Amino acid sequence: MRAAYIEKTGPPDVIRVGDLPVPEPGPGQALVRVKAVALNPFDLYLRAGIVKMPMTFPYILGSDFAGVVEKVGPEVGMFSPGDRVWGSNQGLKGRQGVAAEFAAIDEGWLNPIPEGLADVDAAAMAMVGITAHLGLFHRAGLKEGEAVYVPGGAGGVGSMVVQMAKAAGARVATSAGSPDRIDLCKQLGADLAFNYKTADLAATIREFGPEGIDVWYETQREPDLPTTVPLLNTRGRMVLMAGRDATPALPLGSFYPRDCSLLGFAMFNASAEEQQACASDMIRWVREGKLRPLVGRTFPLAEAAEAERFLESNTIGKAGQLAGKVVILVD
Structure with missing residues (x-):
């Protein structure tokens, strides 16, 4: 062969x-x-x-x-x-x-x-969908009506996060680097899609979610935690799944007094049974036209x-x- x-x-x-x-x-x-x-x-x-x-x-x-x-x-x-x-x-x-x-x-x-x-x-x-599902539901426990932000909504994992969060009844914000990708994010169901190259991230996120983001699905390899952690809601959860060499500073004063969580994971640690649960939802959403x-x-x-x-x-x-x-x- x-x-x-x-x-x-x-x-x-x-x-x-x-x-x-x-x-x-x-x-x-x-x-x-x-x-x-x-x-x-x-x-x-x-x-x-x-x-x-x-x-x-x-x-x-x-x-x-x-x-x-x-x-x-x-x-x-x-x-x-x-x-x-x-x-x-x-x-x-x-x-x-x-x-x-x-x-x-x-x-x-x-x-x-x-x-x-x-x-x-x-x-x-396959991997991007299972990764998105594990982060949103297995790790962050996303609930209907919560506010989600994911950078790179036109990317592999980001596009899955946008669609799955919407399928679960969340409000979703995302960002991209060009007008065509911003349009694509909106087509995928994002309530807000903005240009990360030109927009003020903090101001844009605070306008979208005045109380903060409930689930921040970080896809970047070098997260800016001093900027992003203060944008979490009380008991907000940040999912981390990239950045093997990253050593970002953590603003503790904004983090622990508000019961925030940092949730790291690697999808290959999930068992076949855990990944089958992800796949079951994915198959259902594909059939319902909610996931592409x-x-x-x-x-x-x-x-x-x-x-x-x-x-x-x-x-x-x-x-x-x-x-x-x-x-x-x-x-």
Whole structure:
């Protein structure tokens, strides 16, 4: 089978596309014919060796997938050959990735693709959607009627946060860096979308929520806590899910007297069962027309290295050329 893989960690130049053996599904696994693979910043960190996890070489890239069950191993009870499936959390903690024509995946990581949802879109919503859901509901306990702010509402996680918070009955504010992305945020349901390059953040947020923000979903790698913590409501919760090297100052005088919380998490710590709960809501919202993934750019499997370069330039490099997800089309 054709696959995008590495034989050592390093820059995108270490990525190879070539033939590897088709895996055989073991007990509780399904062999999935992969159709689409969505890339995430975490994939870049694994490939570069910045994040250390167990990795067997040749290591196949990619965490998020959509495809069709080709065959099943023993003890598989929920899926059958021909079923369309999507999921995430592959390529992590010793598992092989999914940027290949076939992947053997534990049944617990598989979810059914809703009717009418394209493979490219199913892959695009996987990790970002589960991440958004875990942060909003599992960690922050978002309630109907609360005020939510997320920067980067046209991005992968940000666009999911906007839509999920609205689906849960929250009031949602977000920001973006250009008029077209501001319009996109409004199309996704944001009650307020403003240009972070020109607007006064504090004044804009205070006008939106005079009592403060109940759930601040921080997507930036270097959060400005001295500015943002005072904008929280009493018992406000700030979700942190990025910024491995960041060491921001914390304004304690504004933080603890108002019972505020900082809630950090990494989605790969969530169990398959916890992620299935996220996926169940996501599938329901897709069917109800309340959730749609954003695909920014696609690449063929043969250009996997270029796909990672493009994502790297638009995340770590902040090139500003991407709204939505980078997806590799395998088939």
